[in-house]
Structures are given as C-alpha cells and as structure tokens.
Amino acid sequence: MIRWGVLMVFCMAAFFNGMIGFAFAPIAKSASLYYGVSYNGINQLAVVSLLCPFITYIPAIWIADRNRFEVPFYIAMMMSVSLRWIRYSFDSPDATGYAVVLSTTVASAMVAPCLSCLAPVLSRNYFPKHQQGIATSLGTLFGLIGTGSGIVISPLYQDDIHSLLYFHAVSLSIPFILSIFCLDLCYWCVEEEEEYPRTTSFRRVVRSLSQISSPGSALEPSLEPSLEEPLISHHFYDLPLSVCYNFPVENLNDIPEQHVHSFRDTFVRLFSDVLFLRLLLGISLTSGVINAIMTLVNEAAPPSLDNATGAQLVASLFFGCGAIGAVVTGITMDKTRHYIRISRICISLATPFTGLAMYGWRYDVASYVLVGIGGTGLFGLGLFPLAIELAIKYSYSEDFSNAGATIAGVIQCVSNIVSIVIIAVTTPGNLLESQDIPIVWMVINIVGGALLFTLPSPL
Numbered sequence: 001m002i003r004w005g006v007l008m009v010f011c012m013a014a015f016f017n018g019m020i021g022f023a024f025a026p027i028a029k030s031a032s033l034y035y036g037v038s039y040n041g042i043n044q045l046a047v048v049s050l051l052c053p054f055i056t057y058i059p060a061i062w063i064a065d066r067n068r069f070e071v072p073f074y075i076a077m078m079m080s081v082s083l084r085w086i087r088y089s090f091d092s093p094d095a096t097g098y099a100v101v102l103s104t105t106v107a108s109a110m111v112a113p114c115l116s117c118l119a120p121v122l123s124r125n126y127f128p129k130h131q132q133g134i135a136t137s138l139g140t141l142f143g144l145i146g147t148g149s150g151i152v153i154s155p156l157y158q159d160d161i162h163s164l165l166y167f168h169a170v171s172l173s174i175p176f177i178l179s180i181f182c183l184d185l186c187y188w189c190v191e192e193e194e195e196y197p198r199t200t201s202f203r204r205v206v207r208s209l210s211q212i213s214s215p216g217s218a219l220e221p222s223l224e225p226s227l228e229e230p231l232i233s234h235h236f237y238d239l240p241l242s243v244c245y246n247f248p249v250e251n252l253n254d255i256p257e258q259h260v261h262s263f264r265d266t267f268v269r270l271f272s273d274v275l276f277l278r279l280l281l282g283i284s285l286t287s288g289v290i291n292a293i294m295t296l297v298n299e300a301a302p303p304s305l306d307n308a309t310g311a312q313l314v315a316s317l318f319f320g321c322g323a324i325g326a327v328v329t330g331i332t333m334d335k336t337r338h339y340i341r342i343s344r345i346c347i348s349l350a351t352p353f354t355g356l357a358m359y360g361w362r363y364d365v366a367s368y369v370l371v372g373i374g375g376t377g378l379f380g381l382g383l384f385p386l387a388i389e390l391a392i393k394y395s396y397s398e399d400f401s402n403a404g405a406t407i408a409g410v411i412q413c414v415s416n417i418v419s420i421v422i423i424a425v426t427t428p429g430n431l432l433e434s435q436d437i438p439i440v441w442m443v444i445n446i447v448g449g450a451l452l453f454t455l456p457s458p459l
Helices: 002-021 025-035 039-055 057-067 070-089 095-111 119-126 129-157 161-187 202-211 249-254 263-271 274-295 308-336 339-363 366-380 383-395 404-426 434-453
Strands: 236-238 246-248
Touching: 002 070, 002 119, 002 129, 002 161, 025 039, 025 095, 025 129, 025 161, 025 308, 039 057, 039 095, 039 274, 039 404, 057 070, 057 404, 070 095, 070 161, 119 129, 119 383, 119 404, 129 161, 129 274, 129 308, 129 383, 263 274, 263 404, 274 308, 274 383, 274 404, 274 434, 308 339, 308 366, 308 383, 339 366, 339 383, 339 434, 383 404, 404 434
Parallel strands: none
Antiparallel strands: 236 246
C-alpha cells in the first residue's frame, strides 16, 4: 500500500511542476503587456523550459540511476519550491519582473530533469513487475496533464499575473510538504509484513546526500543502514526488467560482475542500438508536434480559436481525453505486454484524428479542431510512457542492467531538442505562413508515427 502513496505524491509533484512550464503560452498577450516586453519574449519562456534542461540531464539521470528515487526527487522539489516563492516575492509589473521570471524559469528548467526522469525509477523501486507499466504511465502522464492544466488555468488569471505566480508557489509546495511528512507517517500504518518496506524518508535522504557514489565506480550503496533500525534492505538496485532481481544494498558486492556497467557504457549501448534510435526519433517527432501546438496555441491558432477560451478548450480536450487513454494504455501494457501491438493500434487510431484537427486548423473549422485534438489525445498521449517501457525492453540483455532513468532522460532530452526546432520553424512569420503550419505539423507527425509503427517486437 505504501508504494501507491509514494506514487500519489510523485504524481502530484509532476502535475504541479508541469503546470508551470507553458503557463504563459495561452496568455502571452496579457503577460507581454504586464511585463512590458515583446510578444516573442513571453513565448521564449516556454522555449527556455525546453532548452535549459540539456545542461543537467546527464548528472540528473546519473544520480537517479545510481541513488534510487529519493535523492533526485528531494533535490528537484527543494529547488523548485524555493524558486517559485522567489518568483512570487520579487514580482513586479515591469522589465525587472520579467527578468525575475526569466531567471527563475532558467533555474527551474535546469533542476527539472531530476524530477522528469524518475517515473521508471519509481516503478522499479516500489512496484512488482506486473504493476510497473501502469506506475510508469501514471508518473509520466501526470507531468503531461499538468502542462495541459497550466494552459487551462492560466487564462483565469490573465488580468492578475501576480496571483498566478502565488498559485504556482502554493500548489507546488503541497506535494513537497506531503513528501516530507505524509510518507514517513504512512510507514507507521503499514503492517510489519508489508512486502515493500519504507524507502522514502526525508531524514534518511538528507543523510545520504553526502554519500552519492563517485562517477565510474561500481554500484555502491548510497547510504548506510541506521543503527536504531533493523538491518533490512531499505534500498534496492534493480537489475534487468524481465529478470526483476532486487539486490539489497548490503549485498551489492555480491552482484555478478557482468551486471556492473559504467554510466558511459550505458550511453554507448543505447546510442549503438538502431531500434532504440528509431524509437527515439519517432517519439521525439510526435511529441515535438504536440509541444509546438501547445506553445503556439495563442499565436498560431485559427481565428475562431484565437482567444483564451480557445486555448483552454484545445488543452483541456487533448490532456483530458489523453489522461483516459493513457491510463487504459498503461493497464493494457501490464496485462498483455504486447507493446508493439498496442503502439500500432494507438498510432492507427490517433493519426486520422490528428489529420482532422490539422484540416480544421488550416481551414478554420473549430469543431474539426476540437474533435481531432480530443481524439489525438485519447489515442496518442499514452504513446510517450509506452515508448519509455518499450525502450527499456529494447535495452535489455542478460549482461546489461536496466537503466530506466537514463532511458527516460534521453528520450525527454532529445524530444525537447526536436520540439525547439519544430517551434522555431512553425512560429508564424519565421519561415511559414499561418495556413501552412498545420500541414507541416501533420507531415512531421506522420513521419514520427511511421517510425514507431514499423518497429519490430523486442526479443
């Protein structure tokens, strides 16, 4: 039971953190007037949120794969909550206020990888094999839903930007407080024979921060067991998914040498795998189109949806329907393990809806756009967590350990790069006219879908 409480707190953190990245996209006009900067200056906040994580992805995924879920989680939460309160406290309706928003956005984006790559790590640290797919799906999904919710909620504050910043600070503080107190309190409600003993403890994590393993070393324990606690395995290191070994940290020296790999070996192995590269490019193109739509929803929208209400409808339909579809996808993954078959069904159903949305976008038919966006979310949003699980399957071999955080981090990092390129190319007035933008989005989406559809099943 404790594992579902941990997942709940993580989903809340991912949700409220995701809410902030694209918060100014649907109210770009109001925000530009409030801060006295250009329209593009506000849109650049979303680009910064995609660009700056590149700096910290590698150390973040190294910490996550070497030190379990708790250390990167608390690093991300402490930094993110502090930055939100700094943004609110020093806000002002002028260029100085914009500088504060920009600088805190940069800093927040740099710590975001410590949180965004943790869904597969959490699922493998806390959940048995038959529940790992749904846990990964939920952990990844709530960050995406948070992005959509931010687009829906922000227009409610377009006349009071300062209150919007306060809302962001308070909302992100809630899961941080819960993670400190509730997870430890829940421990005392768990029976002693609970299969998965407590592993999230703020006190224990703080003690372990100074004991992070050095780069290139063998898989060392990230902390020593406390003298006042029973000598049980509070921390595990997960080996390949299909074997699902759990080695307690006290016995890490007994791990077979062939399962120990350096961080560099992990990257070399991933980027020399052609199937992983095809999957990486395919999911990056499809998610890049979605990021472009959500970033430019206020700037490139057809006339009938060129308002705050239109942006709210687009985001709420995509992420609302997508939440339902992604949960169904995750449950189906756990029950069947037919990753390729599920992905092909999702792509086959989502692509016609995307085409309908892009047709309505080009010819200003609002009903087509809304129906198409809803159908795209319903059948397409679950592809992102599915891609992470499928990539883990591709990376598995008997002599190579499963690095879930590394795989999730690489997928998110490359997806951000592709998103920035697509946003730059399809911003109205840069290279394309407004009526040509949905055509380009559709072509990119078809290419990405084709790459995913033609993937073979993992061995």
